[in-house]
Amino acid sequence: MAEPNTWQALLEAFTEQARRRAEIDGAPAPGPPPRPGATPAELAAAEQRLGRSLDPRHRALLATADGWDGYADGAALLGTADLGGRRHGSAVAVLADFFAESEGRFPAALGIDPDPAAHTPVGDSAEDGYNRNLYLTPDGAAFELRTRRPVLHPGLDALLRHRLREYTDRVDRLMWGPEHGPWGRDVHLDPPPVDRIIAVMTALGRIADPEAPVQAGPPATPERLNRLERALGVSLRPEHRAVLLAADGLRYPGGQVLSVPEIRESALVAQHTAAGDGRKRAARARISRVPTVPFALAGIALLGVDVRDGRVHDLLAGEPVAGPEGERDGTVLGHLLTECEALWRAAGRPPLHTLCVVL
Numbered sequence: 001m002a003e004p005n006t007w008q009a010l011l012e013a014f015t016e017q018a019r020r021r022a023e024i025d026g027a028p029a030p031g032p033p034p035r036p037g038a039t040p041a042e043l044a045a046a047e048q049r050l051g052r053s054l055d056p057r058h059r060a061l062l063a064t065a066d067g068w069d070g071y072a073d074g075a076a077l078l079g080t081a082d083l084g085g086r087r088h089g090s091a092v093a094v095l096a097d098f099f100a101e102s103e104g105r106f107p108a109a110l111g112i113d114p115d116p117a118a119h120t121p122v123g124d125s126a127e128d129g130y131n132r133n134l135y136l137t138p139d140g141a142a143f144e145l146r147t148r149r150p151v152l153h154p155g156l157d158a159l160l161r162h163r164l165r166e167y168t169d170r171v172d173r174l175m176w177g178p179e180h181g182p183w184g185r186d187v188h189l190d191p192p193p194v195d196r197i198i199a200v201m202t203a204l205g206r207i208a209d210p211e212a213p214v215q216a217g218p219p220a221t222p223e224r225l226n227r228l229e230r231a232l233g234v235s236l237r238p239e240h241r242a243v244l245l246a247a248d249g250l251r252y253p254g255g256q257v258l259s260v261p262e263i264r265e266s267a268l269v270a271q272h273t274a275a276g277d278g279r280k281r282a283a284r285a286r287i288s289r290v291p292t293v294p295f296a297l298a299g300i301a302l303l304g305v306d307v308r309d310g311r312v313h314d315l316l317a318g319e320p321v322a323g324p325e326g327e328r329d330g331t332v333l334g335h336l337l338t339e340c341e342a343l344w345r346a347a348g349r350p351p352l353h354t355l356c357v358v359l
């Protein structure tokens with residue numbers, strides 16, 4: 001069972017993330033702090049209104065902080081004054097609507113009582129409707145309202161630790177960008193070298209899917225790349241050249257970085273698309289507008305590097321790929337960092353030092 005000192009440490013961790021979140025927004029303060037712990041009389045009054053005893057872990061939390069508005073962006077923890085009152089009733093009504101809209105699938109998926117009144121509200125949100133509402137089951141398990149992959153946590157402490165991880169990840173992404181995960185820093189300001197990114201991707205691939213690991217080709221030689229440039233009639237961008245000098249081809253789930261032979265073949269295909277099909281003529285015209293060198297496959301998209309500024313283009317769509325806030329960053333380095341982040345998540349977010357990557 002989580003004791004009050006354990007709750008205090010968890011609340012302090014949320015406070016630190018709220019401070020970081022305020023720093024990102026330039027706010028002078030991170031928002032209201034948790035309220036002082038409830039007295040025994042306040043706890044007894046809440047139990048009398050509820051008509052049942054509080055879960056021991058919930059009681060310990062309330063004795064440490066009697067509610068907290070804004071502990072994670074718009075999410076709030078209810079206090080003893082809320083239990084059995086207006087906010088309590090509102091949260092139960094939201095739960096009833098949620099159960100009804102799911103046609104009973106949500107409580108069935110968690111294996112919990114389908115009667116909304118059986119569950120005690122712990123947290124709500126003024127900003128997100130039902131999202132971030134937290135509840136305790138009669139036997140002390142905890143859940144939050146979410147339409148995808150509902151999870152029943154063994155206790156309130158486990159659920160709030162999960163919420164802290166999610167909140168920390170959101171703040172990290174706001175502070176350091178969407179590709180920071182394996183590195184723990186802003187990789188756009190302090191990027192790792194390309195050969196280290198590829199080595200980390202290879203190590204993560206062995207964890208994420210041992211049966212289909214990431215495959216990196218042997219490094220291309222400078223002479224091989226010089227011959228490629230002469231054949232293409234353009235110079236490779238330095239960052240594209242660095243990737244090929246680290247690995248002449250890289251395959252990972254959902255895509256690949258093209259090898260020298262694949263670049264030449266893709267360039268020929270782009271240049272000699274059959275003229276008899278209007279759609280293919282349009283694709284060829286789009287490709288020819290931007291001087292690019294084929295770089296990677298992302299699903300069915302063929303990506304190329306603009307030799308003038310290094311931006312990555314979707315050659316068939318005829319437009320640059322998304323920027324830093326999008327699904328892929330619009331540079332060679334950003335593309336690799338995004339794929340590395342996806343592998344890191346698929347591998348269970350292991351700390352970088354455990355990968356034994358030596359360069």
